[in-house]
Amino acid sequence: MKILLVILTIIIVYGCVYINRPALADPIVTTQVNSDHYENGFFKNPIERPLITSTESRASRLYRFVFGKDTDSIPAQPIPSQKTDLMQLDPSENTIVWMGHSSYFMQLERNTFLIDPVFSSNASPVPMTNTPFEGSNIYTAEDIPEIDYLLITHDHWDHLDFPTIDALKDKIHEVVTPLGVGSYFEQWGFDSNMIHEGDWFSRFEKKDLTIHIMPAQHFSGRLLERNKTLWGSFAIITGQHKIYFGGDSGYGPHFKQIAEKLGNFDIAVLEDGQYNDDWPYIHMTPEETVQAAKDLGTKAVLPSHNSKFKLSHHAWYEPLERIHQVSQNQSYRLMTPLIGESINVDQHDQTFTLWWQQYM
Structure with a gap:
């Protein structure tokens, strides 16, 4: 009996410590939010659609995801990379560096940006789950220079990572997020004066730079409760450049709406x-990604949300191969860099390899 009590006490203490970790902080959103997509304490999508369309039980879906056999869903060999030394970049060079999944570093007109950085060994509330593919997690906080603007599209674990944010704290000058997401940063010790939250179609302006917070068709939540904070995308506009970071989003009319408001x-x-x-409205197929690119009228497309984590059942290389196939004879240029490879924003004839094909 004493041994059982000791074990039970240890479990309770560990559980209390675990649940009180900073990464599990609850967001704080004022009840006075003035937004046409905020109701009774929850945000909603531009078009309300079900997150999950499957009739299969949640337990069954989880079991199939964890224990099911998905062919080539995890690479058999390390992901190749070409690590750019961010500290040695020419400050006048306009550059984007993909860090795998949805993490990006950008240097644009002498401003530095970091979008949804996740450098941890897992992107999940459960330790040792949702781990990065071997070879894909090549950057650490020590590799990152001073960041003028940290942009977070939403609060999911594969986009908002506490250990990464905490390690970068002293390098970040400004934080821009959709409504509610900034409250995590305040709880994590960031000065409230450097945190800028906004609703869809709001903007943050400084000097010759404008960061627009735009819509997305997705959802939010880090544990059991969903949609307490807003999700979104970003349009970064300077005197010479217009770059769009779509975050996570299903396909919808908001892409055309963004182009109508901001141009191509x-x-x-x-x-x-x-x-x-099972979730057709919160993530896009490659074919829908191509349609979104057309709606935005973009000159170039950089595919995101792949090649680092297994979050679905498709082969890990399938998203890149499918978008490569469907992008033939399109008006935009498809860019498929290696993780860590530098993209010259102003070099419109820069070419990239079909690096994933060697694993197919």
Whole structure:
């Protein structure tokens, strides 16, 4: 009996410590939010659709995801990379560096940006789950220079990672997020004066730079409760460039709406991965990604949300191969860099390899 009590006490203490970790902080959103897509304490999508369309039980879906056999869903060999030394970049060079999944570093007109950085050994509330593919997690906080603007599209674990944010804290000058997401940063010790939250179609302006917070068709939540904070995308507009970071989003009319409001883009970073017939409205298939690119009128497409984590049942290389196939004879340029490879924003004839094909 004493041994059981000791074990039970240890479990309770560990559980209390675990649940009180900073990463599990609850968001704080004022009840006075003035938004036409905020109701009774929850945000909602531009078009309300079910997150899950499958009739299969949640327990059954989880079991199938964890224990099911998905052919080539995890690479058999390390993901190749070409690590750019961010500390040695020419400050005048306009550059984007993909860090795998949805994490990006960008240097644009002498401003530095970091979008949805996740450098941890897992992107999940459960330790040792949702771990990065071997070879895909090549950057650490020590590799990152001073960041003028940290942009977070939404609060899911594969986009908002506490250990990464905490390690970068002293390098970040400004934080821009959709409504509610900034409250995590305040609880994590960031000065409230450097945190800028906004609703869809709001904007943050500084000097010759404007960061627009735009819509997305997705959801939010880090544990059991969903949609307490807003999700979104970003349009970064300077005197010479227009770059769009789509975050996570299903396909919808908001892409055309964004282009109608802001005009066409030089580069659109669009999600292309983790799609599934069970959740068709919150992630895009490669074919829908192509349609979104057309709606945005972008000159170049950079596929995102792939090649680092297994969050669905498709082969890990399928998103890149499918978008490559469907992008033939399109008006935009498809960019498929290696993780860590530098993209010259102003070099419109820069070419990239079909690096994933060697694993097919």
